């Protein structure tokens with residue numbers, strides 16, 4: 001929208017949960033990861049971001065959830081806007097207002113939804129024509145996981161092979177309606193510590209110090225192929241064990257990082273055990289857990305088992321709240 005030299009646009013973008021994790025950059029300046037990752041874009045939640053560029057502004061103004069952003073969070077937005085300004089050939093400052101319709105403390109990745117929405121709104125405000133692929137390539141400079149929130153449903157962020165990153169982008173694998181029976185039971189855990197080290201820094205310390213990182217990289221291409229095929233075939237009995245295998249591998253390289261990265265609480269660990277027990281007792285994979293760099297758990301199961309799984313897991317001491325999420329649509333312009 002252009003109004004007398006003021007250019008403004010609003011974008012909405014959802015968070016996503018990684019089924020195969022991105023953890024480590026092969027090129028930090030170009031934000032190119034060592035491995036490809038796969039995620040599900042989640043429904044119900046979103047960041048909504050409005051960007052207005054104006055020549056009369058002396059500085060970028062950034063407001064997050066109704067309060068002025070300062071320090072690190074503001075700087076990362078300004079750095080991102082600088083990149084967009086360079087693309088568009090402008091030096092105009094911007095006013096950014098961003099709101100999440102989910103509690104920031106819920107542990108749902110707000111950097112993924114936030115930067116996907118910022119990428120969409122800032123480029124639209126400047127009239128840049130962006131394909132989904134281009135938008136994902138831009139969003140990853142704000143937060144790697146944001147590259148995947150551009151698309152809905154099941155998404156793969158392919159690492160690519162080129163040194164210049166041109167083949168590094170996210171692409172939709174299957175749409176949000178591909179597997180309606182798949183449910184994500186989110187368990188919000190009490191007393192989850194605030195992240196001491198930003199993921200971007202934490203993952204590079206894993207790359208540098210974990211003795212198991214190289215082995216993880218060797219295992220990943222095969223696991224990615226199997227995860228992709230299990231989703232394609234809607235094969236829960238294959239997907240759930242793979243999810244847990246991947247999550248355990250991610251946790252192992254975090255724990256063997258020096259200094260060790262421990263994102264879980266006693267409650268999170270009890271929940272991992274509870275999911276294993278559910279599967280053992282049923283004699284089949286009823287559910288599969290995963291978590292990101294935080295204490296909250298995402299437990300995937302099928303609609304028919306969702307109520308039972310949710311009820312049982314909610315009884316674990318320290319579980320504050322549970323949410324039922326599904327795959328949802330990707331980022332989009334709000335007219």
Ligand code: DP6
Nearest residue numbers: 018022111143144145199200292293
């Ligand atoms: C464990 O790309 O979200 O969630 O912006 O620094 O938090 P920061 O990095 P981000 O890191 C994602 C790491 C992960 C795995 C994943 O989402 O693939």
